[in-house]
Amino acid sequence: MKKNFPKYQKKxxxxxxxxxxxxxxxxxxxxxxxxxxxxxxxxxxxxxxxxEFEKLHRLHMVITINNDEINGEYKxxxxxxxxxx
Numbered sequence: 084m085k086k087n088f089p090k091y092q093k094k095x096x097x098x099x100x101x102x103x104x105x106x107x108x109x110x111x112x113x114x115x116x117x118x119x120x121x122x123x124x125x126x127x128x129x130x131x132x133x134x135e136f137e138k139l140h141r142l143h144m145v146i147t148i149n150n151d152e153i154n155g156e157y158k159x160x161x162x163x164x165x166x167x168x
Contacts, residue, residue, distance in 0.1 A: 108150040
């Protein structure tokens with residue numbers, strides 16, 4: 084039996100399904116510099132990388148997108164470690 088949901092419920096179900104799609108990796112990308120950094124929500128050290136990325140690109144247009152939307156145009160940003168040997 085096919086259920087007919089009201090329009091607003093269909094939209095709500097689609098939004099929840101998108102939020103719960105944990106297989107999709109998200110990235111923060113700078114449109115001007117064509118660089119990105121991967122968002123890892125369960126990695127505390129990733130917070131510092133995200134802060135550094137935001138600081139370097141604070142005056143640029145930065146967006147959050149799925150990793151599969153990068154399409155080879157962007158390169159992953161490499162951070163220099165502050166440790167000296």
